[in-house]
Amino acid sequence: MLKDxxxxxPMRNKTxxxxxxxNRLKFQEFGSTDYDxxxxxxxxxxxxxxxxxxxxxxxxxxxxVYIRVDGIEKFHQLLVDNGTSIHPNGGLQIKPWGQKEFSxxxxxxxxxxxxxxx
Numbered sequence: 583m584l585k586d587x588x589x590x591x592p593m594r595n596k597t598x599x600x601x602x603x604x605n606r607l608k609f610q611e612f613g614s615t616d617y618d619x620x621x622x623x624x625x626x627x628x629x630x631x632x633x634x635x636x637x638x639x640x641x642x643x644x645x646x647v648y649i650r651v652d653g654i655e656k657f658h659q660l661l662v663d664n665g666t667s668i669h670p671n672g673g674l675q676i677k678p679w680g681q682k683e684f685s686x687x688x689x690x691x692x693x694x695x696x697x698x699x700x
């Protein structure tokens with residue numbers, strides 16, 4: 583039986599990725615071991631893992647994660663207030679499939695889409 587999922591996304595620089603997720607998205611580090619070239623972060627009930635890919639060209643990165651949230655408008659405002667850029671094509675809006683969504687790009691162009699049922 584499936585229980586959980588932890589997406590793994592590429593990162594070019596562990597320090598930059600960690601700073602973005604901790605300070606912009608208010609994630610926390612998961613675990614106490616610092617693995618070379620690997621990073622595990624969590625917020626509430628989700629984890630995202632990152633693997634080092636120094637040769638990654640962000641313009642060619644198609645990493646994407648869809649994250650379901652409660653209180654999307656409050657979370658969106660938190661990100662706007664702390665200076666996080668909302669994707670130009672991913673502003674907070676109601677989608678035809680019954681979700682209110684918005685999207686951001688992390689420093690490596692991994693697309694994070696946040697959605698809540700309407």
